[in-house]
Amino acid sequence: MRSITVDLGERSYPIHIGSGLLQNIGARCVEAGYPVRSPLLLVSDSSVAPLYLADLESRLREHGYTVVSHIIPSGEASKSLTSYEEIMTTAIKAGLDRSSAVIALGGGVVGDLAGFVAATYMRGIGFMQIPTTILAHDSSVGGKVAVNHPLAKNMIGAFYQPSMVLYDLDTLSTLPQRQVSSGLAEVVKHGLLVDRDFAYWCREHASELLELNPEALGYALERGCSIKADVIAVDEREQGLRAILNLGHTIGHAIEAVSGYGVVLHGEAISIGMAGAALLAHKLGRDKSIYEETVSMLSSLSLPVTLPSHYDEDELMAAMMHDKKFKEGKMTFVIPNSIGSVSIINDVSETAVREVLTQLKKEGSPW
Amino acid sequence: MRSITVDLGERSYPIHIGSGLLQNIGARCVEAGYPVRSPLLLVSDSSVAPLYLADLESRLREHGYTVVSHIIPSGEASKSLTSYEEIMTTAIKAGLDRSSAVIALGGGVVGDLAGFVAATYMRGIGFMQIPTTILAHDSSVGGKVAVNHPLAKNMIGAFYQPSMVLYDLDTLSTLPQRQVSSGLAEVVKHGLLVDRDFAYWCREHASELLELNPEALGYALERGCSIKADVIAVDEREQGLRAILNLGHTIGHAIEAVSGYGVVLHGEAISIGMAGAALLAHKLGRDKSIYEETVSMLSSLSLPVTLPSHYDEDELMAAMMHDKKFKEGKMTFVIPNSIGSVSIINDVSETAVREVLTQLKKEGSPW
Incomplete structure (x- = not known):
């Protein structure tokens, strides 16, 4: 088992990563400080619950806990105030x-929703994240x-920080290949941000990662979570540094919004967005090799790096302007300086961004 | 103007108390750090809005702010997820x-609801409390x-701490007399908890307080807010000390629940509860003079100190047990040791509490 601590003073918490972790869920709940006399609430969705929920419930009961489960329909539509109530x-x-805890078993939707319940039930109770997707390695760290x-959206x-994140690699084995790649986009993003060696490591070990080799995947998730945890530790409430985590997200969110949520997976959209940010970097005077290396890394993980030709630049620009309320034609972007280093640039011209979108349709091979 | 600072590290904030404060609302918003380019949201209710809202809006606009208002029907029923959405x-x-703020103009319902909006809109934005009742001196401090x-309920x-509390005494002038007394119950409570001199001061100045004399009221609110702020500074998230603020609330909440919310005012209910806690103190061996002095102080503020005879002990006991989930016949109470000092006692017998309820029907004069 690999363990990382997210260092946030009195809100610090551990992330455990490994195989077979759910078998000791009872002991983990004790470690997290949940008393057996207080009921636990398991929240999961209709895709994940049939696979792991009954086992989790019975292990917790064996340990003396009272458990109640709530299953939401899988999909973004469940992330609503109605489900919340x-x-x-x-x-x-x-x-x-007030000593109880909410345990989120699932991907990002389950984690976000169950976390908001934990944050606001009786003004905040315990919260454990059990992510069952690779993508959720990102959303489950950072609160x-x-x-x-x-x-x-959102x-x-x-x-609201969890008391523990429990990453059982066994739960990833049933993920469809496209979901695997999508999740790896956020993993490699963490390398592109601050860790050149890790970014190259991801490319070298791409086939093992795509095959969910436990050793490679465990290491990749540990590094991904660690990098994110380091950023969060400096800027928990997104006042400054944390904005670097948005690499690829400005264009990515626009792609998701224009295509309708769910058509393009989140990791696919930000993969195209990261290729776009690297093109923008070249336009701002950085070396073109940044773009070439970025594209090569993303492609090795079977991720898209070009924009299908039916996307309309005007619509994408409108979605970006709406998302961020940019003023007077100047936009803010996270831009790579090299592989493993980025800057936040807040005077990128609208024209440059529009040119990048056009270029993203032409560069590389269509997917 | 009197000013207090609630000392909570990076979440510290000022409470300003005085007459005519709303005339400088624009400057106060600047002092609170709200940029004029970000819209402000005023939340008020149907009772308070007609009195002060238009003036507040125009003063803010004169100062360059964009303002939008949302008016809820007055009353507890508005403190719902429906109003929230x-x-x-x-x-x-x-x-x-993310740089905007919510300004709550009203009593406890408006403050609680608008505060929860501020706490959760885009994961937390600015929040200013403008309490328009005496009772809200309590709910507006403490987050x-x-x-x-x-x-x-609740x-x-x-x-979630406000960035500022602005207490304009002029807004209290239209309060009905029963609301004035109800609010003063929480004021004198703060004296009974930790400040003997202040408790006696309240009795000595009872008529000035009931007449809303600005000098007396300003001092009383300053002391009340200060004492609460000191408790909060030690225990922001109600892990220990903060529980002393519940003096009179265990019996008080039961009276409110049994009578139907709104029939007995909150301050009236906790006044009876504080008399009950003092009776309980006597039963646990403290001097009977504590009870006599407590009753004299509350009565001087025109507050009830006995239980009308139609209340049923069984119903009240059931409401208390439900509220607090007491185990095995033992209950937790905040008990006075003397005027200005309390202890939290967690093994009070159910029998003793029941006897106190019966005695509360007999002691003193009916109200």
């Missing part, structure tokens, strides 16, 4: 008290929890 | 951003924000 009702009926408002939420 | 919709449509769930919420 339903889970609150389950929690109250089950008698959760961003939220639900969507019909008018805008608009209602909190910064 | 409606306010969120107003905030999103008005384009509130407890919440909405009710249909199954239980079940959904957060600890």
Whole structure:
């Protein structure tokens, strides 16, 4: 088992990564400080629950815990205030008290939603994340929890740190290949941000990662989580440094918004966005090799690096402007300086961004 | 103007108390750090809004702020997830951003609801409290924000500190007399907890307080807020000391629950509860003069200190057991040791509490 500590003073917590971790869930809950006399609430979705929930419940009960489960339909539509209130009702009926905890078993939607319940039930109770996707290695570290408002995503939420993240690699074995690649986009992103060696390591070990080799995957998740944890430790509430984590996300979010959420996977969208940021870097005078290396790394993980030709630049630009409220034609972007180093540039011209979108349709091979 | 600082490290904030403060609301918003380019959201209720809202809006606009207002129906029923989502919709449509702030103009319901919006809109934005009741001197200090769930009060919420509390004594002039007394119950409570001199001061100046004499009221609110702020500074998240603030609340909440919320005012209920706690103190061996002095202080503020005879002990006991989940016949109470000093006793017998309820029906004069 690999363990990392996210260092946030009195809100510090461990991330455990390894195979077979869920077998000791009872002991982990004790380690996290949850008393057996207080009920636990398991939140999962309709895809993940059939695979692991019954086992988890019975292990917790064997350990003396009272457990109640709440299953949401899988998919982004469940990240709503309606689901939130339903889970609150389950929690109250089950008698959760101030020493209780919410355990999120699933991907990002389950983690964000269950985390917001934990953050606000009786003004905050225990919260454990059990991510079951690679992508969730990113969302489960950092304490961003939220639900969507019909008018805008992630608009209602909190910064609320879990008491523990438990990453059982066995739960990743059933992931479809496209989901694996999508998750690896956030992994390699952490290398591109601050760790050149790790970025190259990802390319060298791409086939092992795609095959979910436990040794390679365990190392990659440990490095990915560590890098994110280091950034969070400096800037928990996104006042400055944390913004670097948005590499590839400005263009990526626009692609997701324009295509309709769920058509392009999050990791695929930010992969194209990272290729775009590297093109933008070249336009701002950085070496073109940054773009070439970035594309080569992303491609090795079977990720897209070009924009399908049916995307409209105007629509993408409009989505970006809406997302970030840029003023007077100047946009803010996370731009690579080299592989493993980035800067936040806040006076990128709209024209340059539009040119990059056009170029993203032409460069490389279509996917 | 009197000013206090609530000392919570990077979450510290000032409480300003005085007459005519709302005339400088624009400058106060600048002092609180709200940039004029980010829209402000005013939340008020149907009772308070007609009195002060238009003036507040125009003063803010004169100062260059963009302002949007949301008015809820007055009363506890508005402290719901439904109102919460409606306010969120107003905030999103008005384009509130991460530098925006929510300003709560009203009593406890408005403060709790608007505070929970501020705590969770885009994971937390600015929050200013403008309490318009005496009772709200208590709820506006301490950062407890919440909405009710249909199954239980205050079940959904957060600890979220305002950036400023602005107490304009002029807004208290329209309060009905019963509301004035109810608010003063929490004021004198702060003296009973930790400040003997202040408790006696309240009795000596009772008539000035009841007449809303600005000098007396300003001092009383300053002391009340200061004492609460000192407790919060030691125990922001209610892990220990903060529990002393519940003096009179165990019996008080039961009276409110049994009578139906709104029939007995909160201050009236905890006044009876504080008399009960003093009776309990006598039963546990403390001097009977504590009870006599407590009753004299509360009575001087026109507050009730006995239980009307139609209340049923069984119902009250059931409400208390439900509220606090006491185990094996032992209950936790905040008990006075003397005027100005309390202890938390966690093995009070159910029998003793029941006897106190019976005695509360007999002691003193009916109200």
